[in-house]
Amino acid sequence: MLTGYHVAVIGGDARQIELIRRLNEWDATVYLAGFDQLNESFREAIDLDFDSDQVEKLDAIILPVPGTDSEGKIEGIFSNQLIHLSEEWLKRTPAHCQVFSGIANDHLKDLASKTNRTLIPLMDRDDVAIYNSIPTVEGTLMLIIQHTDFTIHGSKIIVLGLGRVGMSLARTFDHLGAKVSVGVRSSKAAARVYEMGLEPIDMKDMAKADMSCDILLNTVPHLVVDASVIKQLPSHAMILDLASKPGGTDFRYADKRGIKALLAPGLPGIVAPKTAGRIIADVVSRIVQKGSRKENE
């Protein structure tokens, strides 16, 4: 329960709806900004007045998953209001007030450091990233089914990267009967791929590896699906790049070769905003109650 805690939710998308519902259920005092065009109303929530003394009570501020832009502006799909997170305003929060965002750009990090407030980029946490890999995989399945005319079962699928998303993808597509290979760069990861009964590919030498496949799933946020890889793909192959923008694919070359290549960011918020909001709510609630600065063990 969050009885006695004061939490401001500022801007965001459909994920925040579930987050606000949960915070209300847990009895937090919830302040909202950037939700004036939302059809649903939260009777228990209070409109955040940036000029009032509400700010002096805040234990936590929850920003949208993208955080702020490079000038401190906060986007929200439920409002046309321009919300700006300023240094002066943040300094008025209690010293223990924690600021949550999905990711943190340099501006947000700088703001947190100047105001000496704890900034928690949730997507950097292993627990959030692993929970989020579940809707990410489901979104990947949806896109593959929408964009191909063959079954996943029996297809040859290459997953690049065996991190939090790559691991979930590799296992799921293996269970669906695909022939899965996984591109990795360390011998430790290659051993893990082998242990999973899958085929490791050494990413340090992809130009020489057999990269022919029906579906190429990239999770590496660097340009790894370059021309040398794309030229090995059959014309019916599809590249789905899940890595953060701008992805890790040479989209220009893929287009030139007529290979379908999609960058697919933000799948949890698209296919399962309720689950994605619940994941954020659960972790935020734990951290707020613990009031801990380093709780990523």
Ligand code: NAP
């Ligand atoms: P992660 O756990 O850090 O995994 C990244 C993987 O990329 C690791 O296997 C890492 O290998 C590998 N890698 C990094 N740099 C590399 C390079 N230069 N060459 C070869 N391999 C390299 O990250 P994650 O949580 O799985 O997320 C992966 C990406 O997906 C991120 O960009 C994330 O923002 C994005 N994402 C997208 C969605 C979506 O909806 N599309 C959802 C969630 C996450 P090592 O282990 O050897 O370092």
